[in-house]
Amino acid sequence: MTDSLIFAVPKGRILDEALPLMARAGLTPEAEFHDKSSRKLQFGTNVPGVSLIRVRAFDAATFVAHGAADFGIVGSDVVDEFGYSALYAPVDLKIGACRLSVAEPQELAATDDPRGWSHVRVATKYPQTTSRHFAARGVQAECVKLNGAMELAPALGLTSRIVDLVSSGNTLKANGLVEVEVISEVTSRLIVARPAFKRKGAVMADWIARFREAADATSE
Ligand SMILES: Nc1ncnc2c1ncn2[C@@H]1O[C@H](COP(=O)(O)OP(=O)(O)OP(=O)(O)O)[C@@H](O)[C@H]1O
Numbered sequence: 201m202t203d204s205l206i207f208a209v210p211k212g213r214i215l216d217e218a219l220p221l222m223a224r225a226g227l228t229p230e231a232e233f234h235d236k237s238s239r240k241l242q243f244g245t246n247v248p249g250v251s252l253i254r255v256r257a258f259d260a261a262t263f264v265a266h267g268a269a270d271f272g273i274v275g276s277d278v279v280d281e282f283g284y285s286a287l288y289a290p291v292d293l294k295i296g297a298c299r300l301s302v303a304e305p306q307e308l309a310a311t312d313d314p315r316g317w318s319h320v321r322v323a324t325k326y327p328q329t330t331s332r333h334f335a336a337r338g339v340q341a342e343c344v345k346l347n348g349a350m351e352l353a354p355a356l357g358l359t360s361r362i363v364d365l366v367s368s369g370n371t372l373k374a375n376g377l378v379e380v381e382v383i384s385e386v387t388s389r390l391i392v393a394r395p396a397f398k399r400k401g402a403v404m405a406d407w408i409a410r411f412r413e414a415a416d417a418t419s420e
């Protein structure tokens with residue numbers, strides 16, 4: 201008999217890379233998942249008893265951490281920010297590569313030395329990770345929480361610096377900002393709810409193995 205399982209995927213930019221990886225792991229959503237006009241949020245898959253929910257990246261972690269979904273995909277940025285002990289992130293899927301960095305206006309960076317900071321005020325979607333990072337080197341961080349478009353904050357006088365995800369660097373460049381410090385390298389992870397792992401150990405172990413193989417095959 202197949203256990204009933206719910207898989208949480210983020211609807212943002214990871215999805216394009218996640219879907220082929222999921223397919224290699226043997227999990228394909230029903231056709232309606234791709235229908236942009238559909239208002240459904242939970243979808244069937246090719247595997248009987250396994251359904252998909254499509255939610256925001258941070259919410260995927262929340263659903264899994266509370267056992268409302270059994271497993272899912274999120275960036276390591278999200279795993280680190282939540283720091284949920286209930287989340288188990290056993291597989292680096294090697295997709296969604298980017299980094300979490302501190303950035304500031306080009307003019308400020310010309311004379312600034314991050315090693316001399318004792319206090320910083322930053323706009324970020326990642327206040328926990330940011331505070332932890334700066335506290336570890338004795339810098340007090342005052343975080344202003346934003347949910348997007350952090351790059352606007354310095355030009356509009358909200359904060360002089362930001363902490364945000366960077367990959368090509370195009371967004372920073374287009375807004376006159378430069379990266380001055382990398383906090384962490386980010387890739388997407390398979391996440392599993394520890395309670396689900398305890399209750400549905402055999403079937404979860406099988407999915408973890410399938411995703412590990414799919415990730416290894418992708419990176420070869
Ligand atoms: N520039 C990028 N390059 C590669 N991966 C990224 C990049 N930006 C974000 N990611 C990864 O994709 C994940 C989702 O990012 P995205 O901004 O698409 O979130 P989202 O689901 O739209 O979230 P929300 O709707 O809550 O803003 C991030 O947590 C990160 O792991």
Ligand SMILES: O=P(O)(O)OC[C@H]1O[C@H](OP(=O)(O)OP(=O)(O)O)[C@H](O)[C@@H]1O
Binds near residue numbers: 213365
């Ligand atoms: O270095 P780049 O390649 O320019 O990528 C960086 C951008 O990507 C992410 O935003 P996203 O486009 O996902 O939109 P968001 O601001 O809505 O999160 C991130 O927040 C940066 O703004």
